[in-house]
Amino acid sequence: xxxxxxxxxxxxxxxxxxxxxxxxxxxxxxxxxxxxxxxxxxxxxxxxxxxxxxxxxxxxxxxxxxxxxxxx
Numbered sequence: 001x002x003x004x005x006x007x008x009x010x011x012x013x014x015x016x017x018x019x020x021x022x023x024x025x026x027x028x029x030x031x032x033x034x035x036x037x038x039x040x041x042x043x044x045x046x047x048x049x050x051x052x053x054x055x056x057x058x059x060x061x062x063x064x065x066x067x068x069x070x071x072x
Contacts (some may be wrong), residue, residue: 005052019062019065020057020065021063021065022069026072028050028053029071032046033066033072034071036063037063037067037071042060043060044060045064046060046063047059047060047062047063
């Protein structure tokens with residue numbers, strides 16, 4: 001049977017997840033932020049760079065999340 005929680009209660013629940021980009025070390029995050037802010041490289045280039053550093057699960061979709069955050 002479905003839960004009896006309201007949409008408002010659901011929206012206010014504690015969030016326990018973080019975005020993939022929030023788990024990057026500050027140095028890599030800031031390099032991404034700078035490059036994408038100044039259009040030095042795009043999300044595909046950035047994802048390939050991260051994969052070359054060993055972040056095998058880096059994708060263009062995950063990398064684009066950098067731009068929704070403040071530089072660290």
